[in-house]
Amino acid sequence: MTETTSARIAADLRSRIAAGEFGPGDRVPSTRDLTRRWGVAMATATRALSLLQDEGVLRSVRGVGTVVAARPAGTRPARRRATASPARDDVVRAAIEVADAEGLATLSMRRIAAELDIPTMSLYQHVAGKDELIVLMIDRAFGEQPLPAEPAPDWRAALEIAARLEWAAFRRHPWLAPAMSLTRPQPVPSALAYTEWVLGALDERGLDPITAFTVHVMLFSHVRGMAVNLESEAQAEAESGLTADEWMDAHVGAITALAEGAEFPFVTRMTGLDFDLDLDALFELGLRCLLDGLRGVLP
Structure with a gap:
């Protein structure tokens, strides 16, 4: 039933685009707008937009939302690259480009294959799966x-x-922090560096290995903990059309x-003060406090 409803919503949007109601670059109704209009769950509305993105009719723009792609509706989308036999490097690069532009939730083997203009099953020659x-x-x-x-001149500079x-x-x-796990770390060579x-x-x-590793985990936790807000905020802005400041003003x-x-x-x-939630400033303040506190731990 959900698939049928998603297809109906996608077909409605497709026809409205073909009729000229929305032109190239125009923002189409957000998932929230679609849930209200059609009386469906958020997942159903999201799936409808994803179907049109897979077709190349729509694309996501950070800070703007989902817009009509710059091509005539109903025509085959132009691929950024076309190769009969992409290398693993091409697959990884295409996946990162999709995640950067549209978020990790939109990433699928089918979506990457569409970007590379190859059959989906061809990807499994290079990777075992999405994980x-x-x-x-x-x-x-x-x-x-x-x-x-x-090497850095001292421990504080290194950290x-x-x-x-x-x-x-x-x-x-922005997808990177949510993709990484603190409690179940993935085997990533560049992260181990x-x-x-x-x-x-x-x-x-002169710290013992356990204490030193605990300090490392605490430092990484601070950085990642601040960064997990980046993708969720970008998605919220794309769906609502409001920046964080505009949302606060409205609420x-x-x-x-x-x-x-x-x-x-x-x-x-x-609530009566002019407070600017600056994630970069919060990151720097937290880092400074954390490193100042370590002075009492490091011998």
């Missing part, structure tokens, strides 16, 4: 900007270098009323 592909994507993303060849390079990688690829860098810097301070009245009604005076005071 292995994501590991290869993480490895490439972390390896784009390698750690310096020369700052590692943390800021990780943050930069997460910034370039960061572990080695931090452990090497802490080993010179601050309800939050203020709740705080006042529940007698939360300090929260009420904050």
Whole structure:
């Protein structure tokens, strides 16, 4: 039933695009708009948009939402690359481009095959499946900007270098932080290089291996913990058409009323202030506090 409804929604949008209601680059109704209009679940609306994205009729634009692709509706989409036998490197690069542009949730073997203009089954000559592909994507993303060849002058500088390079990688690829696991880490060579860098810097301070590794996990947890907000915010902005600041402006009245009604005076005071939620600034503040605190741990 869900598949049929998704197909009906996709067909309706396709006909509206063909009729000229939406032109190339125009934003089409978001998943939330579709759920309200059709009375369906979010997953059904998302599937409808995904069907049209797979056809090349629609594409996702970060900060804008889902828009009509710049080609006549109903024609075959132009591929960015076409090769009868892509290398594994081509598969990984195409997957990263899709995840960067549209989010990790849209990534599928079928979607990547469409980008490469090859049969879906051809991908399995290079990767066993989506799980292995994501590991290869993480490895490439972390390896784009390698750690310096020369050691850092001291432990604090080493940890700052590692943390800021990780943050930069997460910034370039918003899907990267959610794709990585803290409790079940994937076997990623380029990520292990960061572990080695931090452990090497802490080993010179005479820390036992368990304490040094705990410090590394804590540092990584701070960086990743801030970065997991990047993709969810990009998706929310694409779906709603509102930036985080615009969303807060639209909802601050309800939050203020709740705080006042529940007698939360300090929260009420904050709702009247001009606070800018800057993730980069929060990352830097947290990093500074974390490293300052380690002065009492490191011998």
